[in-house]
Amino acid sequence: MSAIATLRLASRPAVRLSRAPMLRFAALARYYSSKFPEHTVITMPALSPTMTQGNLVKWHKKVGDALQPGESIAEVETDKASMDFEFQEEGFLAKILVPDGTQDIPVGKPVAVYVEDSGDVAAFEDFTAADAGDAGAPAASEPAKEKAPAPKEESKEAPKEAQKESQPAKKSSPAPSGRIFASPLAKNIALEKGISLKQIKGTGPNGRIVAKDVENYKPAAPEASAAPAAPAAATYQDIPLTTMRKVISKRLTESKQTSPDYIVSSSMSVSKLLKLRASLNAAANDRYKLSVNDLLIKAIAKACERVPEANAYYMEKEGIIRQFSNVDVSVAVATPTGLITPIVKNAHAKGLETISKEVKDLGKRAKENKLSPEEFQGGTITISNLGMNPAVTLFTSILNPPQSAILAIGTVEKKAVPDKASPHGFVFDDVINITGTFDHRTVDGAKGGEFIRALKTIVENPLEMLL
Numbered sequence: 001m002s003a004i005a006t007l008r009l010a011s012r013p014a015v016r017l018s019r020a021p022m023l024r025f026a027a028l029a030r031y032y033s034s035k036f037p038e039h040t041v042i043t044m045p046a047l048s049p050t051m052t053q054g055n056l057v058k059w060h061k062k063v064g065d066a067l068q069p070g071e072s073i074a075e076v077e078t079d080k081a082s083m084d085f086e087f088q089e090e091g092f093l094a095k096i097l098v099p100d101g102t103q104d105i106p107v108g109k110p111v112a113v114y115v116e117d118s119g120d121v122a123a124f125e126d127f128t129a130a131d132a133g134d135a136g137a138p139a140a141s142e143p144a145k146e147k148a149p150a151p152k153e154e155s156k157e158a159p160k161e162a163q164k165e166s167q168p169a170k171k172s173s174p175a176p177s178g179r180i181f182a183s184p185l186a187k188n189i190a191l192e193k194g195i196s197l198k199q200i201k202g203t204g205p206n207g208r209i210v211a212k213d214v215e216n217y218k219p220a221a222p223e224a225s226a227a228p229a230a231p232a233a234a235t236y237q238d239i240p241l242t243t244m245r246k247v248i249s250k251r252l253t254e255s256k257q258t259s260p261d262y263i264v265s266s267s268m269s270v271s272k273l274l275k276l277r278a279s280l281n282a283a284a285n286d287r288y289k290l291s292v293n294d295l296l297i298k299a300i301a302k303a304c305e306r307v308p309e310a311n312a313y314y315m316e317k318e319g320i321i322r323q324f325s326n327v328d329v330s331v332a333v334a335t336p337t338g339l340i341t342p343i344v345k346n347a348h349a350k351g352l353e354t355i356s357k358e359v360k361d362l363g364k365r366a367k368e369n370k371l372s373p374e375e376f377q378g379g380t381i382t383i384s385n386l387g388m389n390p391a392v393t394l395f396t397s398i399l400n401p402p403q404s405a406i407l408a409i410g411t412v413e414k415k416a417v418p419d420k421a422s423p424h425g426f427v428f429d430d431v432i433n434i435t436g437t438f439d440h441r442t443v444d445g446a447k448g449g450e451f452i453r454a455l456k457t458i459v460e461n462p463l464e465m466l467l
């Protein structure tokens with residue numbers, strides 16, 4: 001038994017590892033049973049500190065395959081990304097308990113079994129989740145099966161033949177109203193074809209929708225009617241919630257309900273910032289290409305050094321405000337499945353070239369779901385930039401707890417500003433609007449205004465980034 005494994009007796013509940021360095025390891029449990037050879041149960045691992053459940057996208061190993069430390073045995077979708085489940089033990093995969101495409105599997109739920117002797121693999125053909133010590137409750141994507149009441153004279157552990165005969169009878173009761181039973185494969189096919197499962201009648205046990213029901217489904221043709229035309233029925237598409245979308249919904253709702261936030265907004269001249277950017281890019285010799293966002297990340301990091309109260313966490317359970325000396329800037333990136341915030345760590349100490357390259361790399365891998373948890377979890381302050389959209393001149397953002405500040409960046413505009421030296425009495429200047437949202441529990445209103453003033457000073461005099 002490896003030192004990283006969680007050892008338990010068959011009668012004791014599994015213990016899930018929670019230390020950050022062990023997040024990629026499976027929770028394991030060694031069993032000794034007269035019914036099956038010695039074996040170890042693999043459970044759904046916690047691949048990130050916030051993960052409570054995940055989707056098993058695809059197995060990379062099949063029953064009988066050898067397992068080696070560091071190999072990926074499956075692809076698992078967490079709340080933020082799809083990641084490889086890297087196994088850390090030697091042995092042979094004896095049984096897969098959840099198939100490809102199973103969704104919402106709780107952390108700690110048995111997903112597979114491995115053995116140390118390849119000759120023991122065949123003995124696990126009839127192994128079930130109940131044999132693994134699981135209560136038998138199905139994953140969220142699997143319908144609950146009816147259990148026929150066992151006769152009083154039968155023992156608690158019935159023979160295999162009796163278990164097979166206890167499958168749902170032909171006259172089983174219908175599924176509870178309002179709940180849709182469908183196999184994982186049927187759900188995936190429906191998602192790909194954009195078909196709502198509500199429109200399909202299942203032919204499986206208890207009315208369960210199976211793959212062939214979705215494949216054979218044909219929308220009903222509208223009926224011709226000679227009656228006066230009635231108002232057209234609404235047309236719509238039901239889009240299933242992804243794991244990431246559920247997490248975004250939960251966290252942002254909690255943020256609005258628990259954080260007493262306020263906003264401070266300011267128009268800032270970026271004429272000098274744009275000239276500095278153009279000058280640096282002209283001398284880059286293709287080594288880099290700075291964006292306005294790159295310079296703003298650096299400016300925000302420098303402003304945090306001047307007003308550290310904005311670079312802090314509010315931690316009520318611990319009874320503290322944690323104020324950081326390092327500035328890790330979370331950069332909001334839109335992906336096909338939702339918003340994610342990869343982190344430019346120690347932005348206050350990095351040059352613009354390094355920041356630019358990191359932002360491009362993190363953004364690319366974020367859209368491909370290839371970020372590791374430590375690259376998007378954490379951060380001390382956030383920037384959300386919609387400046388690439390010329391229609392967005394001002395907007396506000398929702399706090400990213402436990403952070404205390406987030407900066408919303410609008411587009412660059414040409415605005416007339418007074419200038420006595422000009423024959424017309426004014427000149428046109430390049431300006432942007434930056435709106436800060438602050439947690440009042442950590443950053444008082446005066447400090448929020450002080451932070452925006454410090455940021456404005458740096459943005460309008462970008463050489464101060466060198467100080």
